[in-house]
Amino acid sequence: MAHTSTPPQDSPGDGQSRRDFLLYATTAVGVTGTGLALWPFIHSLNPSADTLAMSTTEVDLTPIAEGQAITVTWRGKPVFIRHRTAAEIASARDVKLDELREPEADDKRVKKPEWLILVGICTHLGCIPLGQKASDPRGEYGGWYCPCHGSVYDTSGRIRQGPAPSNLAVPSYTFLSDTSVRIG
Amino acid sequence: MSSTKFDNKVVQWVDDRLPIFSMLKHDAVDYPTPRNLNYWWNFGSLAGVMLVIMLLSGIILAMHYTPNVNLAFTSVERIMRDVNYGWLLRYLHMNGGTWFFICVYIHIFRGLYYGSYKAPRELLWWLGLVIYLVMMGTAFMGYCLPWGQLSYWGTTVITNLFTAIPVVGDSITTLLWGGFSVDNPTLNRFFSLHYLLPFVIFALVFLHLVALHTTKSNNPLGIDVKGPQDTIPFHPYYTIKDLLGVGVLMILYLGFVFFDPNFFAEPTNYVPANPLVTPPHIVPEWYFLPFYAILRSVPDKLGGVLAMFGAIIVFFFLPWIDSSKVRSATFRPIFKQVFWIFLIDCLILGYIGSQPPEGIMVPLGRIFSVVYFAFFPLLWVIGKVEKPRPLPNSIALPVLKAGQAGHAEKPLEKA
Amino acid sequence: MRKSLLLALMAGLVAAAVPAMANEGAEPAPQNWAFHGVFGQYDKAQLKRGFQVFREVCSNCHSMKLVAYRNLADLGFSDDEIKDIAAEKQTQDGPNDQGDMFQRPARPSDHIVPPFPNDQAARAGNNGALPPDLSLMTKARPGGADYVFALLTGFADAPAGVTVPDGMYYNPAFPGHQIAMPPPVADESVTYADGTKATKDQISRDVSAFLNWAAEPELDARHALGIKVMLFLFVLTAMIYAVKKKIWADVH
Numbered sequence: 001m002a003h004t005s006t007p008p009q010d011s012p013g014d015g016q017s018r019r020d021f022l023l024y025a026t027t028a029v030g031v032t033g034t035g036l037a038l039w040p041f042i043h044s045l046n047p048s049a050d051t052l053a054m055s056t057t058e059v060d061l062t063p064i065a066e067g068q069a070i071t072v073t074w075r076g077k078p079v080f081i082r083h084r085t086a087a088e089i090a091s092a093r094d095v096k097l098d099e100l101r102e103p104e105a106d107d108k109r110v111k112k113p114e115w116l117i118l119v120g121i122c123t124h125l126g127c128i129p130l131g132q133k134a135s136d137p138r139g140e141y142g143g144w145y146c147p148c149h150g151s152v153y154d155t156s157g158r159i160r161q162g163p164a165p166s167n168l169a170v171p172s173y174t175f176l177s178d179t180s181v182r183i184g
Numbered sequence: 185m186s187s188t189k190f191d192n193k194v195v196q197w198v199d200d201r202l203p204i205f206s207m208l209k210h211d212a213v214d215y216p217t218p219r220n221l222n223y224w225w226n227f228g229s230l231a232g233v234m235l236v237i238m239l240l241s242g243i244i245l246a247m248h249y250t251p252n253v254n255l256a257f258t259s260v261e262r263i264m265r266d267v268n269y270g271w272l273l274r275y276l277h278m279n280g281g282t283w284f285f286i287c288v289y290i291h292i293f294r295g296l297y298y299g300s301y302k303a304p305r306e307l308l309w310w311l312g313l314v315i316y317l318v319m320m321g322t323a324f325m326g327y328c329l330p331w332g333q334l335s336y337w338g339t340t341v342i343t344n345l346f347t348a349i350p351v352v353g354d355s356i357t358t359l360l361w362g363g364f365s366v367d368n369p370t371l372n373r374f375f376s377l378h379y380l381l382p383f384v385i386f387a388l389v390f391l392h393l394v395a396l397h398t399t400k401s402n403n404p405l406g407i408d409v410k411g412p413q414d415t416i417p418f419h420p421y422y423t424i425k426d427l428l429g430v431g432v433l434m435i436l437y438l439g440f441v442f443f444d445p446n447f448f449a450e451p452t453n454y455v456p457a458n459p460l461v462t463p464p465h466i467v468p469e470w471y472f473l474p475f476y477a478i479l480r481s482v483p484d485k486l487g488g489v490l491a492m493f494g495a496i497i498v499f500f501f502l503p504w505i506d507s508s509k510v511r512s513a514t515f516r517p518i519f520k521q522v523f524w525i526f527l528i529d530c531l532i533l534g535y536i537g538s539q540p541p542e543g544i545m546v547p548l549g550r551i552f553s554v555v556y557f558a559f560f561p562l563l564w565v566i567g568k569v570e571k572p573r574p575l576p577n578s579i580a581l582p583v584l585k586a587g588q589a590g591h592a593e594k595p596l597e598k599a
Numbered sequence: 600m601r602k603s604l605l606l607a608l609m610a611g612l613v614a615a616a617v618p619a620m621a622n623e624g625a626e627p628a629p630q631n632w633a634f635h636g637v638f639g640q641y642d643k644a645q646l647k648r649g650f651q652v653f654r655e656v657c658s659n660c661h662s663m664k665l666v667a668y669r670n671l672a673d674l675g676f677s678d679d680e681i682k683d684i685a686a687e688k689q690t691q692d693g694p695n696d697q698g699d700m701f702q703r704p705a706r707p708s709d710h711i712v713p714p715f716p717n718d719q720a721a722r723a724g725n726n727g728a729l730p731p732d733l734s735l736m737t738k739a740r741p742g743g744a745d746y747v748f749a750l751l752t753g754f755a756d757a758p759a760g761v762t763v764p765d766g767m768y769y770n771p772a773f774p775g776h777q778i779a780m781p782p783p784v785a786d787e788s789v790t791y792a793d794g795t796k797a798t799k800d801q802i803s804r805d806v807s808a809f810l811n812w813a814a815e816p817e818l819d820a821r822h823a824l825g826i827k828v829m830l831f832l833f834v835l836t837a838m839i840y841a842v843k844k845k846i847w848a849d850v851h
Contacts, residue, residue: 022845026838030427033831040269041244048248050266053669053708063696219850261665261734264817271817272824416850424843431836438832442825443637446738454739454814464774 056184058176061115069132071120074183078120078128079171080144081181084155089113091142092156102166106156109170117183118157119171122146124164129153144168211397216415217422218403220579224298225401226429227291232389233430234284234437239382241277249329251375253368256331257456275445281323282448283437285471288316296502297523299511300402306503308395313499315388322381323469325374332453333463339366339374341466345479348489365459406511407575414579465540473537474530478556480541481549491553498560505560507567515573518566526559624774627742627749630804634811637826640819641812646674648791649809652802654684655789657733660725660780662713665734666813669707673816681707688712726766728779737811744811746772751803754782 057074059081064070069082084092089106097103110116122129124146130136131144131153139145139152141160146152151162158167173183188206190196199205248267250259263270292312295301301309328339343360347353362369400409409415416422440447448470452463468476475492482488498505513520529552536549633642650671653663668685676684686704690712693700705712713732715721722729737743753772757763767777784802791797795805812818 022838022842026835026842029835029838033835040272041240043268044244044270044273045247046268048262048266048268048270049669050262050667050708053667060696258665265665265670271821275821420846421850424839424846428836428839428843431832431839435829435832435836438825438828442821442828445821451739451741451743454735 056182058180058182060180062179066114068134071132072183074119074171079183080116080118080120080132080157080168082116082118082132084114084116088142088155092154095154095156095158101159104156104158104167109156109158109167111173111175115181116155116157117171117173117181119169120144121169122148122151122164123159123166123168124149124151124162129168211393211418212423213417213419215397215418216400216409216412217418218401218409218414218579219416219421220403220405221401221422221425222404223425223429224290224294224404226426227287227294229426230429230433231284231287231291233433234280234287235382235385235389238277238280238284239386241273241280242379242382244273245277246375246379249375251329251372253331253371253457256329256371260330272441275441279437279441279445279448281326282440282470283433284319285323287433288319289471292316293527295402296526297513298402298404299406299506299508299513301502302506302509302511303503304399305395305402308392308399309503310500311388311392311395313496315385315392317496318381318385318388320472322378322385323471325378325381327469328371328374329378330453331371331457333455333457333461334450334453334466336366336457336459337462337466338468339370342468343370345489345492348486350486402511403579404512404514405576405579406515407579410578410580467538470534470538473535474533474556475537477533477537477549478553480537481546481553491557495556498557502560502563506563508570508572509567510572510575515575516566516570517573518570519563522559522562522566526556529555529559624746624772624776625749625753627745627772630745630748630807632744632808632811634808634818637822639822642808643675644793645805645808646812647676648793648795649805649807649812650674651791652784652789652806653733653809656783657806658711659714660721660730661733662715662721662730663711663733663813664713665710665732666816667708667710668705670816673812673819678707685709726779730780733810733813735814737807738814743814744807747807747810748803750778751784751807752800 055075057072057079059070059072061081061083064081064083066083067085067088069080071078071080073079082088092106095106097105107113120128120132125148127146127148129144129146129151131138137145137147139161141152141154143153143155143157143160146162146164149163151164152160153164153168154160156167157170159165171183173181175181188199188209190199190205195205245263248259248263248270250256260274263274265271267273295309295312324338324342328335343357343366346357346360349356358364360370361367362373403409450467452465455463467473475495478495479488479492482491508516508519510516513523533549533552533556536545536552539545541549632639633645634640668681671681671684672678685707688705688711689702690705690709691700692703695701713721715724718729737747740746742749749772750770753770755769755771757769761769761776763769763777767779768781769776770778784799784806786799787797788799788802789797795801815821
């Protein structure tokens with residue numbers, strides 16, 4: 001570092017403190033501005049206007065016979081629609097709430113008892129539980145069984161066994177008529 | 185160098201194992217910089233700032249863009265209309281190219297004026313020229329991506345330049361296209377390379393800085409640093425001076441982004457690419473216009489292409505073409521005049537390049553192309569015949585005093 | 600001396616360039632737009648009127664594929680109004696569970712339904728001429744909204760010595776001066792709901808402004824944010840300048 005020059009010394013006194021204040025103020029303004037300038041870059045990664053606008057799905061329920069289930073796509077996610085049998089409704093209602101990991105009454109989770117509509121994503125780590133097809137394992141509570149880590153859901157989509165922390169989510173939906181529903 | 189001591193224990197611990205803090209201190213804080221650098225020396229760091237802005241905005245844009253001939257145009261419009269702040273990112277990137285080139289052109293002409301290409305800075309100059317060439321490639325391929333009419337036809341025209349090469353020209357062009365015309369494979373590979381090359385530029389900029397900090401900065405007097413009295417540490421003097429430049433650059437650049445974002449753009453590129461209709465005027469982006477004018481001035485396909493590339497390649501030989509030992513134009517009365525004529529010639533060629541090649545534009549283009557190439561042999565002759573004004577003794581001493589001291593004819597000491 | 604020589608040279612170049620542009624349309628006269636200038640913002644009422652003109656006149660032949668019905672919220676339409684506007688048009692969807700494509704009313708999330716299913720159909724329906732998509736018209740033509748306004752109001756009888764073929768119309772604002780589009784608007788072509796007098800000039804002005812919005816829907820946000828950013832940069836740069844003067848005071 002032999003060639004490094006000695007910087008000229010600051011003269012002590014007023015000039016020094018005024019310069020320091022100015023320096024701190026400028027640094028603060030500059031850093032704030034740079035921080036704010038990063039926001040458009042980050043916010044651009046959030047869902048865009050067209051993605052948000054596509055967030056409803058309409059489903060015709062007529063072809064789903066009692067005991068059957070279909071899977072539709074909503075916001076890129078699978079949604080389970082199950083036409084429940086009387087026995088399934090009864091078993092969902094008969095459960096004592098304090099036996100449940102996340103206590104929720106069945107009638108709080110459906111708008112019409114025969115139609116159970118759920119986001120078909122296991123609340124453990126995001127796999128899709130089995131139980132939609134007649135040949136699928138449904139677990140010992142007759143609902144769904146997640147093959148990834150063995151979570152078991154009942155006929156109301158509530159968690160009963162396994163590592164998942166909470167019940168299958170219920171999306172917001174409205175019945176447009178007796179045979180058609182809009183999800184989202 | 186590694187003997188630097190830091191008060192902070194953690195910093196010291198890291199530095200003993202990986203001397204990043206020593207390097208920073210050596211190259212960004214203590215770096216002895218000539219005390220007399222003027223504002224023309226800002227443009228290197230400003231170009232660096234533009235490179236970072238281009239990288240950041242480009243990386244985000246690439247997350248939203250689709251390189252497919254059927255989707256590219258609408259995916260760019262989706263960025264403009266639906267992605268949050270997408271219009272801002274896109275206009276930052278679009279105008280960023282312009283301001284990046286403005287900074288780099290000023291930087292190059294500053295080097296030309298003050299003789300920064302002369303020994304011992306030849307490789308520094310070469311690295312700069314390579315950065316410039318890679319920038320041109322990157323900009324050209326980036327312009328293809330929105331897949332508008334000029335994207336398509338600009339790509340077609342420029343890739344067709346390679347057909348001028350004897351024997352293998354057609355095969356090379358087919359290879360570039362990945363087909364028999366500019367099409368989806370071309371768009372895909374241009375996107376890939378457009379993403380890659382900026383990182384190559386980044387690495388070249390690093391080498392450019394290593395070379396700079398080895399030979400040390402030139403200065404407006406063009407004389408060598410004689411000792412510590414001639415220099416000041418980079419920080420805080422030039423960090424703050426560079427930041428002031430950044431502030432002014434941002435006002436200009438963002439002024440265009442927010443209030444006239446299409447000032448430098450051609451309306452025709454907002455028409456989706458149509459391989460069956462060539463737009464009436466094909467004009468490249470402004471930063472290519474002087475070379476485009478030279479290309480069109482030669483009435484021979486291969487000759488035009490050679491002239492165009494030669495116009496850039498000749499700069500690599502500048503350290504040897506220029507026969508004068510004096511660096512700064514301040515002390516070279518004839519060179520100073522010729523420098524301005526050359527600069528104006530480049531601007532006029534740029535204007536001619538923007539006009540249709542009709543009427544008086546054709547002979548004018550030829551005249552000013554000849555002037556362009558005449559500059560280089562002239563530079564050699566001037567160095568032989570010119571009588572430089574007396575050089576000052578040192579940077580720290582006032583110029584007048586040095587002149588009176590009678591060192592007029594003293595040859596520059598070994599650089 | 601050198602400067603004046605240069606200026607003379609530049610003037611000569613510009614003069615030389617003029618004949619080269621004779622084939623293009625006449626330079627459109629600059630109009631006074633609400634959205635021009637640093638503080639410019641769209642006039643929402645004008646955009647709404649312009650949309651009415653587009654909907655009742657232009658959209659019979661021209662598409663606007665890049666704009667979605669939901670974007671009309673920018674013009675001040677409510678969600679229900681947008682639903683009704685969208686539902687007027689049928690758009691193809693599918694396949695349904697039987698594997699068939701079907702028609703359904705358009706929704707707010709759909710893009711404006713084009714009048715023809717494809718370019719070939721559009722040509723066939725318009726004597727072989729393709730009515731261009733209007734989404735980016737003001738950005739895609741030199742002169743922007745001024746050009747659109749000049750074009751819409753520029754139809755005239757061909758001067759003596761110029762013959763206009765059948766199916767073409769004389770319009771000096773158009774490059775080549777002959778356009779396949781018949782004069783699209785006249786006085787009272789539309790009846791404005793807000794009581795504005797629907798002269799040809801007013802209709803052309805409103806639809807030009809609307810097309811500018813369609814091409815640059817971000818303009819309002821861009822100008823508003825730009826002013827804040829500029830003010831910030833002026834303050835910051837002034838502060839940096841002061842710090843720089845302080846730091847360099849002991850060098851000079």
